Amino acid sequence: MENIPFTKRALKTLCGKISSEQADDDVRKTIEVFSEMGAADPEFTYSVQVDDDSRIMNLLWTTGKGRAQYHYFGDAITFDTTYRTNVYDMPFGLIVGVNSHFQSAIFAGVLLREEKVENFEWVFREFVKMMSGKKPVTILTDQCRAMEVAISNVLPATKHRWCKWHVLRKAKERLGALYGKNSQFKVDFHQIVNQMLTKEEFEGAWLQMLSTYALEKNPYLYQIYETRHKWAKPYFSGIFCARMTSTQRSESANHMLKTYVPPGSAMHVFVKQFNKLLYDRDSEESFQEKRTRLGGVVYKVGGPMEKHAAKIYTRTMFEKFQEVLYKSASYYIDELVPGEVYRASHFDSGRREKWYKVEYKVLVHNGYYTCECGMYEHMGMLCCHVVKVLLHLRCTEIPALHVMKRWTVDARDVLPLHLVQYQKDQGLVTSFSFMHSQLYLNCMEVVRLGDVNVDAYTTAMESIKVLVPKLKLVAVEGEGWDLSRG
Template structure:
């Protein structure tokens, strides 16, 4: 026998009858579960008794049920949430052996009616909405609200903002039918569901991407126990971008926002609009030289065999060894920012904003063009400020061939001197990826970052093809540049050409 009967369109439900008759009954509560009241289903009966419990100030839960000889449920109880006894006598349980309940029996046509109703409670009943909402029966989150929460959490919206956003859907936050504590429990459940069978979900996601993009590819390295050790992937558009703009790349692995605490690396370059373009994403369990060797080898294989001319990284020794072994002909340059980041704590008052030494050091590092000028200027500054014995300055000068500008004369770097583009891409990824997210969600959110970069590139393409350019000085070389450069690159060139024209004009005027 089914748990509900066929609902007739003209039938007035028990809830509707209770609301309509409230004015005549003049009872304390709008909803009263009297003996004999009938319902079309157990769900309707549960909702009716739950509304009654909200008015009175208690919560309910499912109680006993009974099956008849035909195997169908014929009796069901809804009891007070304080019914039953605690597992231990001296405990913080809210169960007080309360006997309040309703017992329903099934009718011959599949409906249900109240056979027994006990209304007396042996505990205090609550009288404020804030306290009532903490009963499990009064904090139900509906299906569509759950889906909204899941989407917001996937996009790294924190718990408080999620609750406030849901409050706008209900008119104001006071109308939200569940508490923030309940929302936190739901978010934990969503996170656990996303993490279940993570590897299978990730491989299935890669298969879906492969169906949509035939040039999508990925590579997996596993350990002796068949667990993922390294994962590397790229799509067709990123491969095409690398074909044109892959001569100079940066690689950084400082990002670790995933549930496995695996370092995430990005191969990033510069396109013709002087924007950062992402080529490949890499998840690694270890940062050892053999792991980096596998990553660099698979990267070139995935990109069609093209080896970068220049690569910028931090000063990790394992990465340096791997580059020497896999790409011996590639120029390896260290990030200048990583070299100088400890300058402030190592040099003290010498490296303050008002210090002449700081200004002279930056001028030396950023503007010296030849090796002779750089080394001569370094010796003069050290002597001028009596810093010949400073350990930090001595150490970075010994490795100057890895980071100082003059030693890379003639080497194409796409105007990059640090791994800032990789780090900024990592920073942007944090806006999409929630903390401690599983691998499958990480890959999904990474695809959104690529889409975001594609949108920015599309805007610059539109500017280049449709918008006009403004000539700063209207000289032949500037007019020629306006025909061959993209809009963004021309604007960079125009600033330089204007400065050059002003200096040249001043020199000519001084001679006259």
């Protein structure tokens, strides 16, 4: 040590200076990446919160595509900040939803310095502001207490539940060998988490599981049972989640990002990799859009209701409806009160576990069907019990009240108020002048041609960006013209 020409304090000061210079350079590079994104996407926006020393505390950004997706599919979102593999050990989060093809739709990216209540409050306030004030109906998160408090403060009307992916991951950590690869306990536990539809089923299956494996005094299982209303499907009755609670759907940000963001990444690398993730998601969505448009549907039953579903739903959701239709064949219907109350009973009731529910009551009121399993309210698609009742009543179509637009081929046909008359499901109820009709027809031709390929889209958008400012100028100069008419 006596031969080293500097002290420990000098070395510490030098390292601190180098670290500070690297962080400053990283911020500069991150802002440069944001500038590039803004130049390519006029709708791109970001928000930064700094501390008293002008250091970044929190960072939130979204793209034009993310804002548009949120407009259509922002009713249920997940927010996950469990990914920390970066040079600053800062939590990185994604705000994600699910689109009409049952794919993850990324709405925004978030970097936090700390997972504290005030940090999360800032994120939720800024996110709602970026999304023009629209608040989600439901939000799914991990079991972070600070996030729970922030949601109750900033989004009091939003329903907050836990993402099932995190519940299962915690179970794997806390239960050890009991939750092993070939464990029968794991099979039973997953069945309770994923298959139970009613509270009676859940309670019965849970008690049997504890008794079978002598786990009545297991502290972890006791803890999650006490909080079951936050994660168990039967306790989500009436809460729309777009089926994101299922394990196949509940991809965490951690799960998505680890294949894109290398360990020890700087902030600007995070943002660049975020763009790659968005690009891949857009490619997958484009594939599903083409798959829906091309048709070629394979019918399993061939009945009129299945054909109606093929016309209205995207291909992925139509296939999920086919699964429901297939399951409905396992039930028979009893009319308890004609036109009002029905009972769907399972054929193989004797072969099931004693806690399995085999009879479901379906109520009908003013054309709206309510099943005690609550699947429509939870997911937005009819359950097999209601479908069986509809078939029993010889219905040839899915009732309009039970066609949730977010799952249909017209999910994005949601226009501003001054253009709402053009929506397919609204009907063209207004008569227009010759000029208006000609403008509309030519604009639709621009949309049709601009959607052919990327080059056509780029050319169309460049022309529109030049044309709109010119039209605004002429319209303002026009005597008595009211721009609010659209």
